[in-house]
Amino acid sequence: MPDRNNQFTIARDGNACAVIVVPRTPEPRLLDAVADIVHVIERMAGPTLPVLTEGIQPGDGAEIHIGRTNFVEKSRFLPESLPVNGYRVAVCAENGQPRLVIAGPTTLGTTHGVAGFLTDDLGVLWGMADPLFEDIPVRREVTVGPLDRTERPTFGFRTLLGPDLTWARRNRVDDGNRTLPYYGHSHNMHAIMPPDQYRDHPEYFAMRGGKRIIPDGHFGPQPCMTHPDVIRIGVEAARKYFDENPTHRTFSLCPNDTKEFCECPNCAALDAGMPMHRGNKIYSDSYFYWVEAVAKEILKSHPDKHLGTYGYWATVLPPRRKEKLPPNVVVFLTVDSSQYFDPEYEANDFNLLHEWRKVAHLVAYYDYYALGWFMPRVYHEIAGRTIKRIADIGVVGFHCEAYTHWAHNGAQFYLASRLGWDSSLDPAKLLDEWYARMFGEAAAQMRAFYECLERCWMEVKRPGRWFQGFDWIFDQFDFWPADARQEAWDLLENAYAAAKTEITRRRVDYVRRGHRTAYLMPVSYERAVALKADSPTLENDIRLVGAAYDEAINRYRRDIKTDPTYGHHYYIGTTYAEERNFLWWQAFLGDAIEKALAGRPELREKLVAEDTTVAELLRVRSEADAETLRRLGWVYRDLEARRGR
Ligand SMILES: [Zn+2]
Structure with missing residues (x-):
């Protein structure tokens, strides 16, 4: 034509x-x-x-x-x-x-x-x-x-770690390849300084408590950051990388995933007097001493390349210095914007970003949207305003660990993908479109559902705290009060009732199925906490704990674990989310049931014989290891503390 x-x-x-x-x-x-x-x-x-x-x-x-x-x-x-x-x-x-x-x-x-x-x-x-x-x-x-x-795009790179690759491609999310401007990070010190290669040189490694420690894998201590050979090895590693990968733009100089750094007299002299931060000793001065020395050499041989570093954990504060770091250094500042319901926490993060920009020419924002949470953690407004704000400040990239729980975070990921491409867009209009296009005649009800979840996350009376609730499912239960949980569930049911077309019904039902486990897990916990040995309905009360647990775990196995768009290891497998958190949850239910049945051996026998779920929870409790028992102690301690408030 x-x-x-x-x-x-x-x-x-x-x-x-x-x-x-x-x-x-x-x-x-x-x-x-x-x-x-x-x-x-x-x-x-x-x-x-x-x-x-x-x-x-x-x-x-x-x-x-x-x-x-x-x-x-x-x-x-x-x-x-x-x-x-x-x-x-x-x-x-x-x-x-x-x-x-x-x-x-x-x-x-x-x-x-x-x-x-x-x-x-x-x-x-x-x-x-x-x-x-x-x-x-x-x-x-x-x-x-x-x-x-x-x-x-607004940013040099925008990467969301976790979402399905097809969805990412269709929403213009970068794939994290190393030709992207400024994109190059990951805990890399163990690869720069392979312990096996330098075992004959213990002086290259961290001195801790008067002894040199040769690390084992990427969680081991960093090398000695002031040793001249360690600087030379860093330069050689970066040069080799750029020579072997001529299209790659950035090499990672990021530390191992630990807060342990060298405390030899030379390193310690640099870090002396640095204030603690979030209860951790800070080693930014010795680490960035090494970074600067390596970066200056790379500037001579590979002037168009960059070096990635972390402002994270024991290096989250900027080094104390008058001159800026060399212009080829990119700092990935790790933040936790989920905690921005606390204005003071948010102000501190932006103050930190401001301080970093005084020291580094190139700063990227490294956030964590999902991190294996099972309870809803919805903060659309924070996500929208934060991306716009860091774009205005001139942050060079946005990286986010965003392990998807679509029923809870779908809209937030969509928002981040659109604003990451074009930060001038209006987050409210993007959300309007998302609700209208995804849920048609039930859009208003679905908006009410998500806004209820968001209100619950925002209107809390606790100070923001880095990674709060990530490794402790009981915190997650506590952050979602029973009345708010019920309100959210009722709103979701309203949305389902309002859906008149097949496609809307199926979409609302997808969210409802994805949300059901989150709704039921704390129900089982609260029922277990409420068990009373002298209750005339004890048998039924215990069966109800088992029933809520049973439905929650079955829903999880059927609707979440089998859904390939969820399948990241932060949900599935050995990290905190599933195996550990689920074990603690099950052991607590078993423990509460055991305590309630202490004086009722016949009833215990009857329940074990008749109710396979109750029998299973009691078994998990009886097989709990020392670590699990210690953690059950924390649950009771926190319950006591709340009763005292
Ligand atoms: Zn040292």
């Missing part, structure tokens, strides 16, 4: 009006994005667009060029200043034939271009990772143009 007024028709009346052309050797991720276009046009207008490979299958007429085809290269379609994750999308012509071109300098830029075109120009919305939350408008004709847009 010839272009009329620079318009480009993709499909009309059930027919394809163009073909897709891809470069000769496309990367798999580019073909994934092409499949997204084909899929969207099928759903939107009916036809399946043919996909041709350049130079193999000849095209004729209207073509959609995806990525760096010959036409893109020859016509110098891409501005040289585009970052690797930027793109240009335009309707134009080649030898009088219409072209729709979507391309970026790299495959990542091109896939962002496709996602941007499908969402901004064709109106598609992928609200959550499950295919149920795909919203594609239906049209008789799909025509675009005039169109010529060059886009680049």
Whole structure:
């Protein structure tokens, strides 16, 4: 179809009006994005667009060029200043034939271009990772143009660690590859200084309590940060990395995941007098002494490269210095914005960011949205205002550990993906659209549900505390009072009742199923706390504890654990979330039941024989190890403390 007024028709009346052309050797991720276009046009207008490979299958007429085809290269379609994750999308012509071109300098830029075109120009919305939350408008004709847009994200990089890769691609979330500007971190000291390689040099390692400690893996102590050979080894490691990976932009100089640093006389002299922070000794002066020495050498040999470092835990405070760190140093400042319900905590974080910017030219924001929480932790307003604020300040990147619990965090991840791309957008309008597009006739009720969860998180009477509740499921229960929990559940039921179409009913039900475990876990806990040995209904009371536990765990196994869009190790497996927190939860229920049955051996025997859930909880309690028993002590201690308030 010839272009009329620079318009480009993709499909009309059930027919394809163009073909897709891809470069000769496309990367798999580019073909994934092409499949997204084909899929969207099928759903939107009916036809399946043919996909041709350049130079193999000849095209004729209207073509959609995806990525760096010959036409893109020859016509110098891409501005040289585009970052690797930027793109240009335009309707134009080649030898009088219409072209729709979507391309970026790299495959990542091109896939962002496709996602941007499908969402901004064709109106598609992928609200959550499950295919149920795909919203594609239906049209008789799909025509675009005039169109010529060059886009680049607000931040050098925006990475959400955790969400499904398909959802991330369709929402322009960066993939964390090392060609991204400023992106390069991870606990790396154990790789820079492999203990096995330097066992003959104990003086390279941390002196703690008068002894050198050779670490074991990435949780072991850092090396001696002032030893000249350790500086030399750091320089060599960075140079080797850049020489072997010429397209990579940033090498990680980040410490191991521990707060233990060298305290030899030289290192200790640098760190002397530094105030404690959050109860931890701070080693920023010795660590950044080493960073500066390495960075200055890398500046000579690889002036266009960067070095990633952490402002985290024992290095969370900036080093005390008059001059800025070398310009190639990127500091990833780790924050916990979930705690910004406390204005003082938030002010402290931004003060810290301000102090870091006095010391470092390049500061990135490293946040944690989900971190394996089972109870809802919804803070849309904080998320929106924080991303806008750090963009205004000039933070160079946004990285977030965001292990998805879609029923709770879906809207927040969507918000972060949109604002991370374009921080000038209005978070309230983005949320309006998300509710309306995802839940149609039940949008108002679903908004009320999420706002109830958010109110509960925000209107708390406790000070903000770094990582509070992450490794302790009982804190999570306590942060979600019974009346708020019931209100949220009732609102969700209202939304289900308001849903009139099949798609809305299924979407509300997805959230309801994903939320049910969270609702029932604290119910079982509160029923266990309320057990009284002298209750005339003790048998039934205990069975009700078992019933709430049973439904919660079965729902978890059926609706969360089997859902591939949840499947991150922070939920599934040996980290805090599942195995440890679930063990403590089960052991507490068993303990409370055991105590209530102390003087009732016949009733105990009867329940064990008749109620397999109660029998299971008693078994978990009887097999509890010393660590679990110690932690049960904490639960009772906290319960006492609350009764005393
Ligand atoms: Zn030292």
